[in-house]
Amino acid sequence: MALGRLGLIRLSLSHESRKRVFCAVLLPGWIERCVGAKRYLLSEDVIKLQDFQERKLASARLVTGSQGNYIVMINQKLQRKEVILKDELKLLLHLCQSAGDMVTARDAMYRYHADNRKLVQRDFRFGPLFVRLCYELGLEEMAAATLTDESMKGFFSDSTSFNIAIDMLFTKGSYESGLEVLITMKNQGVPFDKYTFTLAAATCYKLNTPESLDICTALMDEGQTKGYNIRHAYCFAVALALRQNDIGKAQSLYLQIMITDTKVCQNLKVVLLASSGAVSDAISILSAAMMPKSPLFVKKLEFSQEVIDLFRLRSEAGPHGTQVEQIVSQLALAGQVTQQTLDDMLCHTPIGKRKPEGIIQERKFSRRTRTALQSKLLSD
Numbered sequence: 001m002a003l004g005r006l007g008l009i010r011l012s013l014s015h016e017s018r019k020r021v022f023c024a025v026l027l028p029g030w031i032e033r034c035v036g037a038k039r040y041l042l043s044e045d046v047i048k049l050q051d052f053q054e055r056k057l058a059s060a061r062l063v064t065g066s067q068g069n070y071i072v073m074i075n076q077k078l079q080r081k082e083v084i085l086k087d088e089l090k091l092l093l094h095l096c097q098s099a100g101d102m103v104t105a106r107d108a109m110y111r112y113h114a115d116n117r118k119l120v121q122r123d124f125r126f127g128p129l130f131v132r133l134c135y136e137l138g139l140e141e142m143a144a145a146t147l148t149d150e151s152m153k154g155f156f157s158d159s160t161s162f163n164i165a166i167d168m169l170f171t172k173g174s175y176e177s178g179l180e181v182l183i184t185m186k187n188q189g190v191p192f193d194k195y196t197f198t199l200a201a202a203t204c205y206k207l208n209t210p211e212s213l214d215i216c217t218a219l220m221d222e223g224q225t226k227g228y229n230i231r232h233a234y235c236f237a238v239a240l241a242l243r244q245n246d247i248g249k250a251q252s253l254y255l256q257i258m259i260t261d262t263k264v265c266q267n268l269k270v271v272l273l274a275s276s277g278a279v280s281d282a283i284s285i286l287s288a289a290m291m292p293k294s295p296l297f298v299k300k301l302e303f304s305q306e307v308i309d310l311f312r313l314r315s316e317a318g319p320h321g322t323q324v325e326q327i328v329s330q331l332a333l334a335g336q337v338t339q340q341t342l343d344d345m346l347c348h349t350p351i352g353k354r355k356p357e358g359i360i361q362e363r364k365f366s367r368r369t370r371t372a373l374q375s376k377l378l379s380d
Contacts, residue, residue, distance in 0.1 A: 041202055042167045043350040046160075046195060052132045059094035070095060071104055078104070084112045086124060093129040102139055105130065106146060113155045127161030131168075140168045144177045148184045159185070159193045166199040170206070178203040179212075194230055197223040201236035202347065205243075213244050220253065231257055231265075238268050239346055247276050264345040267307045271342070274314040282311055283320060286327050290334060302338045303331060304345065 044050060063070050074092055077084065089105075089112050096105050109126060134143035143165045147156055156162065162185040169178035182200050185192070192200075197219055204216035216237045223230045234257045241250035250272055257265060266285060273282035289301040308328055315324045331337050 041170060041199055041347065041349065042163065042195060047132070047135065047164055047167070049132060049135060052129070053136065056094050059091060063091070063095065071101055074108055075104055078107055078111060083115055084108050086112070089126060090124065090129075093126065093133060096133050096137075099137060099139060099142075102133060102137060102142060105133065106142065109146075109155065110152070113152060117154065125158050125161075127156040127158055128164070131161045131164045135164055135168050140165070140172050140174060140177075144169060144174070144181055147181050153188055156188075157190060159190055159196055162190060163193070163195045163199060166196075166203065170199065170203055173206075175203050175206045179207065179215075192222070192226075194223070194228040194233075197228060197230045198233040198236070201230075201233035201240075205236040205240040205346070208240065208243050210244060213240055213246065213249070216240055217249065217253070220256065224256065231259065231262075235264050235268060235346060238272070239342065242268075242271060242275065247272070251276070263302055264342075266301055267304055267342055267345060270303065270307050270311055274311045277314070279311075279315045279318060279320050279324070282315075283323060283327060286311075286331065289336065290327075290330055300334060300336050302336050302340070304342050305337055305339055306341055308337055 071092065074084070074088065077088075089108050092105055092108055096102050109130060112126075130146070131143050134140065146152060147162065147165055162181060165181050166178045169175070169181065178199070182196075182203065185196070200219050201216050204212035204219070220230070220234060220237050223233060234253055237253045238250050238257075241247075241253055254260075254265075254268065254272060260266070260269065266289065270282050270285055273279070273285070286303070289303070308331070312324060312328060315321055328337075
């Protein structure tokens with residue numbers, strides 16, 4: 001299995017290895033800028049944090065008395081070693097407002113899991129609620145520690161919990177912890193989806209070691225066999241291979257990308273061509289991107305200033321120097337050179353699916369009985 005060795009690889013990631021600069025490929029300083037970039041990789045329609053927060057507000061209205069009293073009651077049950085019921089834990093996870101509340105929620109989850117460990121299938125997934133709470137409150141370390149705790153094996157049986165946790169760790173710059181969560185996910189047999197592959201490739205890209213490149217390459221093979229559309233993940237893999245000065249692997253990975261007309265793909269292509277000495281081919285891409293007769297409403301392709309700088313550096317000693325300077329000047333005059341870095345292009349938050357407004361109204365009553373529908377606020 002392509003990912004079989006993932007669980008065996010542990011992190012021997014020194015500070016120096018994470019900041020290895022391959023001057024033969026990219027300009028010095030690029031890696032240092034990449035390490036500091038912290039942006040989300042999952043869209044709101046995947047994380048669903050806003051929806052979760054709305055449900056929390058609705059849950060608070062259902063509690064008789066204060067939320068604090070309910071959490072105190074759960075704490076007392078834990079102290080008396082009483083059974084935590086499903087609905088109690090469900091409501092508790094919708095009432096947490098602080099790190100202290102989260103300690104209670106975590107302990108209640110441990111008790112609930114210990115009492116129900118033998119259940120093969122459960123009718124409710126608590127994992128996404130817990131991880132979204134950690135996401136909301138900035139408790140990435142608690143999320144990672146709970147997900148990777150061997151005693152909680154089987155509690156987090158869904159990819160959503162792991163994906164949100166890895167995204168949160170990525171944003172905080174905790175790339176080693178993110179890889180540990182990924183390894184736990186694989187070892188526990190939780191299936192990877194297209195978001196997992198993107199998050200994993202992005203984490204490996206940030207780690208920037210020979211080991212992380214091996215992991216990333218294996219992941220791409222696995223994702224391809226499953227038929228997922230993981231173009232963004234492949235872009236991270238190509239960039240990682242470039243950072244590791246493995247031009248051959250970068251070219252091989254790039255060839256797996258089916259649609260390459262996006263901004264990040266075209267920028268990566270210019271870097272690949274310039275790094276491999278194919279300056280004339282890079283010139284062709286930049287020339288075609290200028291599109292002098294394109295309509296005003298068509299957004300022209302932009303190239304990062306650092307990619308342009310690399311392109312000029314690679315061509316200044318060759319026969320194409322004058323032509324390159326002309327193309328670069330024309331691109332700049334056309335507004336097609338941006339200060340956005342290649343890392344900015346890679347580490348962006350997807351827009352996600354837009355919900356239609358004013359078209360579909362949520363039904364509040366059953367069409368059959370005309371009675372009020374049960375609230376969705378306690379769903380997972």
